[in-house]
Amino acid sequence: MTISRNRIYTDLLRGTYRTIWGNWGLNPAIKPGAVGIIDADSGDFKLVAECLPGVEISKNQQSRKWDFKSTGVTCRSINTSVAGLIFDPNTGAEVKPDATLEWSFDKENSITSEFAISGEHTVSNLAILNDQYDWLLAQARNLNMATGAGISEGFGVVTSVIYASSGLNAVSKKSKASFTVSGSASGLNRLLGEDGINGKGKASYVFSSNSSEVETHTLPAKSGEVATEPLPVAYTFASFAGSRVLIPSWVGKIGVLNLLVDSKASSFTTYSTKVTLSYQTPTGPVEESRTVIGGSSTSFGEIPLTATEMTLTAEFISIGSNIRKSLRWNTPASEWLGGTRTVNLTGTWPGAPQMAEVKR
Known part of the structure; x- marks a missing residue:
């Protein structure tokens, strides 16, 4: 059976954050207050409604580095070998890349996740989930996510989201895989959160290689671009216990x-x-x-x-x-x-x- 990338990612994050779900593909639909379904086996989120009625959101701006790696994943600076000049969105000019980072993966399905975190947005009034239970139950019934006892586990509401302004998720498709990212030193530093998110420079990269060996999800999405909006990298989720009993930190099927x-x-x-x-x-x-x-x-x-x-x-x-x-x-x-x-x-x-x- 193929293991979901998002399941591997979530398990990696839970070594530090026990209640979290990973957003491997940087799905922008995951927002605080979003109503949806989590597949407990894959960790994937399916959006049902963009926002729970009456929800209030608090925003906590931050500036910190996000860095998670599977055992056997390393990153090092190597000599830059990109020829010619490439447009650098960090400076708005054509430049010769002066920095290259190389990631190496010992095993298949090894992960690295490196971002510049911009903040965390949270549902500030969790009581609204109980207040809106009848509305949620109606949505769940339309999707066969309810029984006579009430809402089924896995249907619920995103309660908090960690946002990143730039960075990347990468997973090896085979053992002994590697890939590189080149650009200006300042642009790469901001891309991965080495210099935080503040300052005059913008996070960017101008060239990457070995995409056949490694699957990546980057912010910005393409070489030569600058990210315009933060994207969610991880989140927490609330569901119900087959009745009106709220599970504020739902991390998987409980049953009993x-x-x-x-x-x-x-x-x-x-x-x-x-x-x-x-x-x-x-x-x-x-x-x-x-x-x-x-x-x-x-x-x-x-x-x-x-x-x-x-x-x-x-x-x-x-x-x-x-x-x-x-x-x-x-x-x-x-x-x-x-x-x-x-x-x-x-x-x-x-x-x-x-x-x-x-x-x-």
Whole structure:
């Protein structure tokens, strides 16, 4: 099966930004407030409506470099070999290129993503998604993205977008691939965000090579041009849990919730612990209890996304009075990234045991 470039790109970005989706092809339709569908397998976004009614956008201008590379991708400056004079949009004159950068890729499907970031635009009133739920549900039903329970996962709203003023995405089509970009040193520096986005010079490049080995998406789109508008390189997305439960940072299909209770985080955990999980559902309350022996773990799976008012209580068995601790989540589908959560139990008798939520 061919792996989507956007899926590879998103996975690379999530090593740093856990809630983000990549925009590999620099799709300009991805804007804060845009309504659409994300294919969780490919990471591709399909626009349904340009903007959610009533949405408000806040804009944060920035000036920073964006630089992500797969393992085995390198970039170096090499001797310029472009002959003759070429029009340089950075200066408006014909110039002899004085700088060339070469990227090398060890493996097929390796990625580099380098941009000059111009800012981040964000939906400032996320409550509008709940206020406009009926409108969103109607759009979802028209596209078979809803059931009797409500909106299906993957249909929702772009909540924030990172914009770039210039730069490039590149992926190798084969192992040991390479490509070069030539131009003026100042133009290339601004293209890749080395000098930020401010100043008199403009981001540009005047020549690139080896397009047969590497797929690229550049800003500006063509050699000899200057970008006129920033484009989105990445974004965050909100969806719903098959009902009115909002998932503000949707990162992929959840289906059900899973909770792991682990006493193996520390080799010195000696307490045996009775753990009880209780929550409300549309069909009534649910309660389950398990016993966790020191150095072991247990899990609560197949928890419905509609679970609310959830409480996990740990009763550490001790001589005399047992020690009780608890954690609570009002809407875990909204709070647990990816629909999973881990709780660690630690402590050596007769010392005080601890119960800690692991947010990762």
